[in-house]
Every structure is written in C-alpha cells, then in structure tokens.
Amino acid sequence: MLRYIEGVSARLLVVVMPKWFNTAGPCKPDIHYMLSATERLPEIKQLIAQENYFVIHAPRQVGKTTAMITLAQELTASGQYTAVMLSLEVGAVFSHDPELAGRAILDEWQDAIKFYLPPELHPSHNILGESGRHIGAFLAAWSQESPRPLVVFLDEIDALSDETLVSVLRQIRSGFPRRPKGFPQSVTLVGMRDVRDYKYASGGSDRLNTSSPFNIKVRSFTLSNFTLEDVRNLYQQHTDATGQIFTPEAVDLAFHLTQGQPWLVNAIAKEIVEYIATDPATPVTVDLVNQAKEILIRRQDTHLDSLAERLREDRVRAVIQPILAGQELPNVPQDDIRYVLDLGLCTNQDGLTIANPIYQEVIPRVLAYVTTASIGYVQPIWLSEQGEFLPNRLLEAFLLFWRQHGEPLFGSTPYPEIAPHLVLMAFLHRVINGGGTLEREYAIGSGKMDICLRYGKVTLGMELKVWRDRRSNPLKEGLSQLDKYLSGLSLDTGWLVIFDRRKGLPPLSDRTTTENVISPAGREIIVIRG
Known part of the structure; x- marks a missing residue:
C-alpha cells in the first residue's frame, strides 16, 4: 500500500505495510490487527512490582502468548526489568526424565533469549544449570548477574507432566525466597489450566488436584474474552487501514456469535475481508457475518477441531451431556465444572451454558459426525423440482428414516443419554448440506432442545423433549415451550418431537407416530413420538 505525504519542498512516497486478522500463533504488531496486552491484563504490572509469582490460565487461542510477549517487551523497554517469555513445551516429551527435559528446555531458552533480548541483558554462556535442577540453577545464576530484576x-x-512437571514447579518454589537478587523477581506460569489441573499420573488420578508444588502463587486469573468495545476497536483498525467499514449491526452480531472469543472474532473478520468481500468498497454486513459463521462451522478449523477433541473426555461428557439434554446438572465434581470453564467450552456468567452460539452449533455437529457418516444415501424428496423446500415431504422422509435406521444408529453416538437427539441432528445435517442452516438452543434445567432449520425461504422450528421413566408425559409442557420458541421465530407452525426413553417399550419402528394438535396459543403443531 502506497501513501504520498506532502512536504514543504518534497513529495515523499511512504510504503505502508498491510495488516491482517490473525488466527494462527502470536500476533505481530507490524502485520496484525491487535489489542493492547496491558489493557487486557491491567493488574499484572502491580503484581510484578510486588515481587509476586502467579498463574495465568485461559483456553487456547485467546491471546495468552501474544499478551505475554508484548508485556515482556514493554517491561524490558521501560529499562526497569529484564523481562522475557520462555516456553517449556520442548520438555513435554521427557515427562519421566527431568534431567533430559531440563537440558532441552535450557537449550530452547538460550535461543529465545538471544531473539527477544538485547546482548547486554543476555545471561553468560557458561550458565548451564546443575544436574537435577537445571531450571532453578539457571534462573538463580541469571538473576544474580542481571543488571536489572529478572521477570x-x-x-x-501444562504441556509438562508427571515427574518433569513437579520437578520444574519445585525448583521454582525453592528459589522463591531468594528473589529478586538471587532468583527472578516475578515468575508467571502461563497455560490452559490452573495448577491443580496439571497432568500428573499418580495414585489413580491424572492431575495434581492440588497447588502445593507451586503454593507460592499469589493468585490465579484468566485472560478474558474481548468486550464488545474491544471487537469494535479491532475491526475499526481494519476500517482505518483500508476504508472497508463494518456496519454497527455486523459488529454486534459478530460479538453475539463469538461472545468475544478472540480466535473466533478474528476468524470471522478474516473470512470476510480476505475471501468473501475482498473489495474494500464492500461494507461488512450482518449477512456477510452469518455467511462467515456458517463457513467456520462447516470447516471446523484447527481451533474448533481441537476443542471438539475434548468432548470425548469423561469429565467433559459429565457436564456437556446434561446441558445438551436440558437436564439438571448431576452431582459432578467441582473440578469437572472448573475444567470445562478453563477449556473455554462453557461459561458461568448466567448459569452454566455453552460459551457462545458458534460452539453451540459446533458441539452437536461434532458429536453427530460419526452418525452422519453412518447414514447412507437419503433421497432428498424434501426438495421440489425447482429446488424449493417442502416441509411436509421432509416429515415423510424423516419418519421413513427414523423407523428404519433410528434405533440401530443410537449406538454410534458418543453421548448415550442424548442418542436420539444426535441421530435426528445427523439426519438434519444431511438435509442442510444442500444449502440450509441449523440453529440450536439448549440450557441446563430447561428440559428441552430447540432447533431452527432454515432452507431458502422456509423456516422450520422444532422442539425436542424426552419422556423418561417416573416422569409425566411431556406433551403439555412441550407445547407451551414450543409456543414461546415459535413466537420468537414469528412462526405459526412447528414440530414437537418426543423421544420416549421409558423401559419396556415396543421397537422404535413400531411406536413412531405423528399427530396434529393445536397449541395453547393456537398454533398448528405436528407431534412426533418415537
């Protein structure tokens, strides 16, 4: 990008490097749009000045590494500290050999220090650490010779585990009393989880369940998501650089869909400005944001894919399954709830819920993936010859599919309590592959899952309920709840699907029926029982 600057006696040609929305690795100020690290972590400088050791934990790709690199550079540039961000990841392959892990980590640190710090702040080349305590000895020696307090x-x-993890934590704890002249003034542990959730295979547990190896921490806190104002500021940087505007409604929708999750905020904007609407003269509208959202959900990039891997863990299933089913949360350990919060899968701001609308779409889609793949070819009789969507024909196709394949497919789902939900959604995924979208709403204690299918000009709202042993018929409650959902969609008709999970019933193929009823609000409802 070229800009001319008029001077008194010369006309200067200035090359302005373009910037981009970043979705891979730490942000670089010269090429990426980014927000201030210190504004996102306003307490850190005071904690460092007080010679504190602390923990920052947050889900992947919310900007932890970017924030720490930027903050270290600011602290060093101030002339008050020697500050640097160093990674422990290379020690992960030596989980049971602290000696080899320490050597690998120090070797990596030497390269990082040379890259991030000026030569006058480098440690001596002969600082190698002592056998068995490489990390602690290195930090002690560097602190003693550094012309400034070390941060x-x-x-x-949390890439480390087992003996190596405990060894590193104890070496840091051991040096803590000698700070700031004999050990770093401040040490921050940065990872996805708090100390008690670090991996340690011992006594039948797969995590520490205690912060004792690092009980010197003054506190643990997390890097929060972007606020709505943060999203506005980030997107405004692109407008200032290119002239391409984001309408206020588009910014609001992007924030709603992502709830400020930094990777998602950047990914939506990147998809739009680099692939969908590359002409800066094209404003970014609500329609473009929705289009980008659907692309991200279908594509399941690395961020969403890595998040989905966690769904099969027992402690994650214990929390996510009742949320999807709308059931009350059972008596699960408090650590399991804290774990899904730390992973960024859930939020607890207004009760425990899935973290954002995009995750709400991705999670059921991932859980139904194997089932969707198991479904053979389904004739799309729900489309007319002109490609119009026909809800009555969709009902016919679903009933045929449900009677023939519903029960056998229950075993293909990873969450048995909501197997019928996932099989139905697997079928609907096949339907929307032709050009529609699915939206889902669910929450703990609601006793339901709502689904909105949009295809062309047609919008179909449906509610899923479960009839379990020792529970009353959910028909009356379901009709009332569906009325509220359809009212929000401005629809006069809809489906109420009741999964009968009571014991001793005939086969699904024999008990699947439909019935037309009128809801309390006068809407025409098709009740599907199966």
Whole structure:
C-alpha cells in the first residue's frame, strides 16, 4: 500500500505495510490487527512490582502468548526489568526424565533469549544449570548477574507432566525466597489450566488436584474474552487501514456469535475481508457475518477441531451431556465444572451454558459426525423440482428414516443419554448440506432442545423433549415451550418431537407416530413420538 505525504519542498512516497486478522500463533504488531496486552491484563504490572509469582490460565487461542510477549517487551523497554517469555513445551516429551527435559528446555531458552533480548541483558554462556535442577540453577545464576530484576513468563507450563512437571514447579518454589537478587523477581506460569489441573499420573488420578508444588502463587486469573468495545476497536483498525467499514449491526452480531472469543472474532473478520468481500468498497454486513459463521462451522478449523477433541473426555461428557439434554446438572465434581470453564467450552456468567452460539452449533455437529457418516444415501424428496423446500415431504422422509435406521444408529453416538437427539441432528445435517442452516438452543434445567432449520425461504422450528421413566408425559409442557420458541421465530407452525426413553417399550419402528394438535396459543403443531 502506497501513501504520498506532502512536504514543504518534497513529495515523499511512504510504503505502508498491510495488516491482517490473525488466527494462527502470536500476533505481530507490524502485520496484525491487535489489542493492547496491558489493557487486557491491567493488574499484572502491580503484581510484578510486588515481587509476586502467579498463574495465568485461559483456553487456547485467546491471546495468552501474544499478551505475554508484548508485556515482556514493554517491561524490558521501560529499562526497569529484564523481562522475557520462555516456553517449556520442548520438555513435554521427557515427562519421566527431568534431567533430559531440563537440558532441552535450557537449550530452547538460550535461543529465545538471544531473539527477544538485547546482548547486554543476555545471561553468560557458561550458565548451564546443575544436574537435577537445571531450571532453578539457571534462573538463580541469571538473576544474580542481571543488571536489572529478572521477570520471566513461562509459557505452555501444562504441556509438562508427571515427574518433569513437579520437578520444574519445585525448583521454582525453592528459589522463591531468594528473589529478586538471587532468583527472578516475578515468575508467571502461563497455560490452559490452573495448577491443580496439571497432568500428573499418580495414585489413580491424572492431575495434581492440588497447588502445593507451586503454593507460592499469589493468585490465579484468566485472560478474558474481548468486550464488545474491544471487537469494535479491532475491526475499526481494519476500517482505518483500508476504508472497508463494518456496519454497527455486523459488529454486534459478530460479538453475539463469538461472545468475544478472540480466535473466533478474528476468524470471522478474516473470512470476510480476505475471501468473501475482498473489495474494500464492500461494507461488512450482518449477512456477510452469518455467511462467515456458517463457513467456520462447516470447516471446523484447527481451533474448533481441537476443542471438539475434548468432548470425548469423561469429565467433559459429565457436564456437556446434561446441558445438551436440558437436564439438571448431576452431582459432578467441582473440578469437572472448573475444567470445562478453563477449556473455554462453557461459561458461568448466567448459569452454566455453552460459551457462545458458534460452539453451540459446533458441539452437536461434532458429536453427530460419526452418525452422519453412518447414514447412507437419503433421497432428498424434501426438495421440489425447482429446488424449493417442502416441509411436509421432509416429515415423510424423516419418519421413513427414523423407523428404519433410528434405533440401530443410537449406538454410534458418543453421548448415550442424548442418542436420539444426535441421530435426528445427523439426519438434519444431511438435509442442510444442500444449502440450509441449523440453529440450536439448549440450557441446563430447561428440559428441552430447540432447533431452527432454515432452507431458502422456509423456516422450520422444532422442539425436542424426552419422556423418561417416573416422569409425566411431556406433551403439555412441550407445547407451551414450543409456543414461546415459535413466537420468537414469528412462526405459526412447528414440530414437537418426543423421544420416549421409558423401559419396556415396543421397537422404535413400531411406536413412531405423528399427530396434529393445536397449541395453547393456537398454533398448528405436528407431534412426533418415537
């Protein structure tokens, strides 16, 4: 990008490097749109000045590494500290050999220090650490010879596990009393989880369940998502650089869909400005944001894919399954709830819920993936010859599919309590592959899942209920709840699907029926029982 600057006696040609929305690795100020690290972490400088050791934990790709690199550079540039972010990740392959892990980590640190710090702040080349305590000895020796107090951010701490993890934590704890002249003034552990959730295979547990190896921490806190104002500021940087505007409604929708999750905020904007609407003269509208959202959900990039891997963990299933089913949360350990919060899968701001609308779409889609793949070819009789969507024909196709394949497919789902939900959604995924979209709403204690299918000009709202043993018929409650959902969609008709999970019933193929009823609000409802 070229800009001319008029001077008194010369006309200067200035090359302005373009910037981009970043979705891979730490942000670089010269090429990426980004927000201030210190504004996102206003307490850190005071904690460092007080010679504190602390923990920062947050889900992947919310900007932890970017924030720590930027903050370390600011602290060093101030002339008050020698500050650097160092990674522990290379020690992960030596989980049971602290000696080899320590050597690998120090070797990596030497390269990072040379890259991030000026030569006058480098440690001596002969600082190698002592056998068995490489990390602690290195930090002690460097602190003693550094012309400024040493501040160290240790990234990827939870990549370590077992003996190596405990060894590193104890070496840091051992040196803590000698700070700031004999050990770093401040050490920050940076990772996805808090100390008690670090991996340690011992006594039948797969995590520490205690912060004792690092009980010197003054506090643990998390890097929060972007606020609505943050999203506006980030997108405004692109407008200032290119002239391409984001309408206020588009910004609001992007924030709603992502709830400020930094990777998602950047990914939506990147998809739009680099692939969908590359002409800066094209304003970014609500329609473009929705289009980008659907692309991200279907594509399941690395961020969404890695998040989905967690769904099969027992402690995650224990929390996510009742949320999807709309059931009350059972008596699960408090650590399991904290774990899904730390992973960024859920939020607890207004009760425990899935973290954002995009995750709400991705999670059921991932859980139904194998089932969707198991479904053979389904004739799309729900489309007319002109490609119009026909809800009555969709009902016919679904009933045929449900009677023939519903029960056998229950075993293909990873969450048995909501197997019928996932099989139905697997079928609907096949339907929308032709050009429609699915939206889902669910929450703990609601006793339901709502689904909105949009295809062309047609919008179909449906509610899923479960009839379990020792529970009353959910028909009356379901009709009332469906009325509220359809009212929000401005629809006069809809489906109420009741999954009968009571014991001793005939086969699904024999008990699947439909019935037309009128809801309390006068809407025409098709009740499907199966």
